[in-house]
Amino acid sequence: MNLLVTGAAGFIGSAYVRMLLAAGAAQDNGVLRVTVLDSLTYAGSLDNLDLSDPRLTFVQGDICDAPLVDQLMAQADQVIHFAAESHVDRSIASADAFVRTNVTGTQTLLDAALRHNVDRFVHVSTDEVYGSVESGSRTEQDPLDPNSPYAASKAASDLLALSYHRTHGLDVRVTRCSNNYGPRQFPEKIIPLFLTTLLDGGDVPLYGDGLNRRDWLHVEDHCAAIELVRAGGSAGRVYNISGGIELSNRELTGRLLAACGADWTQVRHVPDRKGHDRRYSIDCTRMRTELGYSPRHDFESGLAETFAWYRDNRDWWEPLKRRQSAGPTGGAALRRPLGGLPA
Numbered sequence: 001m002n003l004l005v006t007g008a009a010g011f012i013g014s015a016y017v018r019m020l021l022a023a024g025a026a027q028d029n030g031v032l033r034v035t036v037l038d039s040l041t042y043a044g045s046l047d048n049l050d051l052s053d054p055r056l057t058f059v060q061g062d063i064c065d066a067p068l069v070d071q072l073m074a075q076a077d078q079v080i081h082f083a084a085e086s087h088v089d090r091s092i093a094s095a096d097a098f099v100r101t102n103v104t105g106t107q108t109l110l111d112a113a114l115r116h117n118v119d120r121f122v123h124v125s126t127d128e129v130y131g132s133v134e135s136g137s138r139t140e141q142d143p144l145d146p147n148s149p150y151a152a153s154k155a156a157s158d159l160l161a162l163s164y165h166r167t168h169g170l171d172v173r174v175t176r177c178s179n180n181y182g183p184r185q186f187p188e189k190i191i192p193l194f195l196t197t198l199l200d201g202g203d204v205p206l207y208g209d210g211l212n213r214r215d216w217l218h219v220e221d222h223c224a225a226i227e228l229v230r231a232g233g234s235a236g237r238v239y240n241i242s243g244g245i246e247l248s249n250r251e252l253t254g255r256l257l258a259a260c261g262a263d264w265t266q267v268r269h270v271p272d273r274k275g276h277d278r279r280y281s282i283d284c285t286r287m288r289t290e291l292g293y294s295p296r297h298d299f300e301s302g303l304a305e306t307f308a309w310y311r312d313n314r315d316w317w318e319p320l321k322r323r324q325s326a327g328p329t330g331g332a333a334l335r336r337p338l339g340g341l342p343a
């Protein structure tokens with residue numbers, strides 16, 4: 001089987017490819033072929049992939065490049081679409097790249113998938129498309145009500161993907177997951193930003209009153225859930241994926257400080273993010289009852305392992321942070337009060 005995986009030089013896509021290739025080695029006797037299409041934006045890194053694996057082909061390219069996408073789609077049986085601009089703060093600074101990649105890029109992939117009759121297209125969306133949830137949890141039937149430009153661009157691509165199922169009969173499956181954490185997350189999102197900053201003895205910025213609430217999901221549990229959807233889900237169906245750990249940013253900060261042996265004197269309160277959603281919460285009964293999903297990682301050990309990974313892999317994140325503070329766009333983003341939540 002030939003899988004085309006977009007955006008897999010990034011955090012979640014690369015974890016998914018590592019998982020597939022590790023499982024494939026045991027199960028598929030080399031039948032599995034994975035092609036990664038990734039343009040290597042600031043968030044993508046080849047260090048995240050084992051390019052020596054003969055089952056893996058890496059293509060550096062843009063999902064908006066229709067001729068390239070067409071060529072790759074001609075060889076693909078199935079598509080797992082991760083590629084996106086993914087950081088809310090950057091979408092507030094400028095939404096251009098978000099609309100281009102998240103909306104136009106997704107449409108380019110869907111058109112090519114249709115032309116080449118691929119048998120499955122898994123679109124990786126987010127719980128942010130439901131907007132802020134005052135109480136209770138959103139199910140897959142609830143309407144979308146995104147607030148940030150990031151979330152709006154993801155909602156557009158999510159609905160576009162579903163429209164290709166309803167209009168053209170393309171086998172599209174959509175996953176909407178909560179905030180991921182784990183190794184190899186770009187150090188602009190709250191957990192790696194705080195861990196790497198505290199490891200360097202710096203101060204971390206906490207948005208507003210710190211009472212915004214998010215659900216946390218280990219990246220490996222997310223990848224396992226996507227694989228359940230790819231292998232056993234249904235065409236045209238949406239699947240919410242949560243980790244079941246809801247924390248305020250203040251509570252999360254307390255845990256990150258404790259992990260690093262730091263204290264509250266290292267927390268700087270900064271003005272709240274514009275339009276900051278107060279709470280996200282999704283109901284993942286469907287994943288549990290239809291596909292047997294349950295997260296394997298408990299938050300405490302998952303966070304301890306993530307801390308240990310950042311402590312032991314400075315070679316991975318130090319150049320990224322240096323590049324970010326030096327580069328023209330990265331510098332602009334860094335001058336904003338980052339304390340951002342993963343998108």
Ligand SMILES: NC(=O)c1ccc[n+]([C@@H]2O[C@H](COP(=O)([O-])OP(=O)(O)OC[C@H]3O[C@@H](n4cnc5c(N)ncnc54)[C@H](O)[C@@H]3O)[C@@H](O)[C@H]2O)c1
Nearest residue numbers: 007009010011012039040041043044062063084126180342
């Ligand atoms: N990180 C989270 O907590 C989270 C939560 C819910 C949903 N998601 C979704 O999961 C997916 C992956 O998120 P992530 O955190 O791994 O993101 P990431 O920012 O770490 O990685 C995104 C990858 O996409 C690539 N990319 C960006 N624009 C591209 C383009 N035009 N063409 C080709 N490649 C391009 C980048 O180079 C990078 O490798 C995204 O669709 C995101 O919306 C993420």
